[in-house]
Amino acid sequence: MLTIQQKRVLDFIRAFIHRHGHSPSLREIGEGIDIQSRGAVHRHVQTLIGRGVLKRTRSGWRTLELVETDEASSSLPLLGKIAAGRPIEAIPGHDEVNIAEMLLGEERYVLQIEGDSMIDAGILDGDLVVIQHTDTANDGEIVVALIDNQEATLKRLFHLSGRRIKLVAENHKLSPLIYPADRVRIQGVLTGQLRSYR
Amino acid sequence: MLTIQQKRVLDFIRAFIHRHGHSPSLREIGEGIDIQSRGAVHRHVQTLIGRGVLKRTRSGWRTLELVETDEASSSLPLLGKIAAGRPIEAIPGHDEVNIAEMLLGEERYVLQIEGDSMIDAGILDGDLVVIQHTDTANDGEIVVALIDNQEATLKRLFHLSGRRIKLVAENHKLSPLIYPADRVRIQGVLTGQLRSYR
DNA sequence: CTTGAAAGTTCTCAAAAAGTTCACTATCCT
DNA sequence: AGGATAGTGAACTTTTTGAGAACTTTCAAG
Structure with a gap:
């Protein structure tokens, strides 16, 4: 189970990749979730890699990738809101919807x-x-x-x-x-x- | 059986996890059910863990998890079609819909x-x-x-x-x-x- | 191939947040 | 009276987090 900050980091990375097509840099992650220290961001990323939800395909820049977690769970990632004329807007604090839980x-x-x-x-x-x-x-x-x-x-x-x-x-x-x-x-x-x- | 307070604690935790996607802190539980003392909340939580309805996945913050008693499947009975002016009409060959399977x-x-x-x-x-x-x-x-x-x-x-x-x-x-x-x-x-x- | 900027890594320090334990007290019920 | 249940507040420990500095690696321009 991830801590709140770890979730925020993961959430940001997911949204960033979806939007830009490539992984963010540590600095960009930090800016996105309001952390000044690249070291702190790095620690979060390392933890996420350790937990198996992220990986670095190779050494280098912007090489973070999401590990597809195809658990047989009933959840899908919730990327945000969509409305005509604006970019997809993240919903803070919600990064997943459990479909079964919603309806069952x-x-x-x-x-x-x-x-x-x-x-x-x-x-x-x-x-x-x-x-x-x-x-x-x-x-x-x-x-x-x-x-x-x-x-x-x-x-x-x-x-x-x-x-x-x-x-x-x-x-x-x-x-x-x-x-x-x-x-x-x-x-x-x-x-x-x-x-x-x- | 659980006491009234224990039940309130459990209900609050369940609702919180459902809403936020992660476990509440002891302070938040206390605020939620109007107990000032983190110690008192802690005692309730420990009792619930002892009863087997809660567990802590690991040491750390916000690591409470519900022990799921009945395994929630992702299916609901499909009773049939409904249309104005007629009784509910059974759909032959279909008696269940798996919601997760439909959408995931x-x-x-x-x-x-x-x-x-x-x-x-x-x-x-x-x-x-x-x-x-x-x-x-x-x-x-x-x-x-x-x-x-x-x-x-x-x-x-x-x-x-x-x-x-x-x-x-x-x-x-x-x-x-x-x-x-x-x-x-x-x-x-x-x-x-x-x-x-x- | 050299070079420098950008990116990633490693580290220490400090602080905040959360969990734990405990002594004391209060209330309810039998 | 006595036990079960519960709340308060303080002291304490552990976990998580961020800042910042120093270092290494990557990448591309020249």
Whole structure:
């Protein structure tokens, strides 16, 4: 396990290589994470090499390389934020996302979406959604609702006065539906969504 | 069983690691659960280590780790398809999705999306996208493109005649941009997208 | 091939941050 | 009363870190 500074160094190197195509110098690392002493940076780098997450391909300048750690873990490096018109911007303190940890949980299951009824919420036809099993939900949450014990739908939920429930499809072409509360049973709440391309 | 305080300590550590990616210091634990004395926190931590729910990977700072009781796999049950107006329909032959397997891969990394430029493709502000590192892409694919070695953007790519490249933001309010091919460098291709609610 | 700047390496010193131990005290429960 | 649980604060040890200086190696221009 790395210390915080070691992580910062590794993080910086990863981002630098990704951006410039080559390894940074010790001085550049120092500037990037605000350390004056090249010696201190060197010690961090040596430690990282010792831990096996970095290597120097040969002696020389700018020869640091990341060791591809293809652990069978559920993590991917998180390089930063992307927005039109600016370079990728690092997110301090976060260098990894654990996908499994984000989406997995007790009493959860996956459904595949058919149709465009949630398209305005960024949920497209064919997407997978992760549902947390529960029979209660707060206003504004997206739920799996069973109507008359027959139709299951994924809709945004609102409680109205007079024990009525409004179910809103996130598609501007579709109108909200209002039911008496006893015709609607909540089966779960949306906790995640994922999509796979090509 | 654990006492109430021990449980609070454990819960705090779990949440902290989940949030920061590394273990908290004793002082931080103390601040988190409102104990002034590092000594008292230390005693709790030692007890938890004794009970086997925590461990210290090595001597040093911030080296606490949770002992994982139930091995978290990366799968969730796939119950079926959901569409408005019909019961949940089972998908024959599929009863499980392995989330890690879907999204992980060699040379992939994650970016967080900032802004609404891909909203029509179902990619919202704050979403995470999984990028496969590559310097080539096919027409119609969504890519991370670096323009003039400066601006990084996520756009849909099309090759035009005359060594020009069209980058299309998936937002009906934004117009496509056309560049000569030598100003655009492809850094990766979109392979996945995920979002976490509440 | 020489030369000098840039980069990497090695070292000592000091300080800050974190972990450990301990004596004393307080509260709750039986 | 007595034990379990808990908190405080001080003293102490260990680990991590940065600064800076001196040294060696690399690389390319001339």
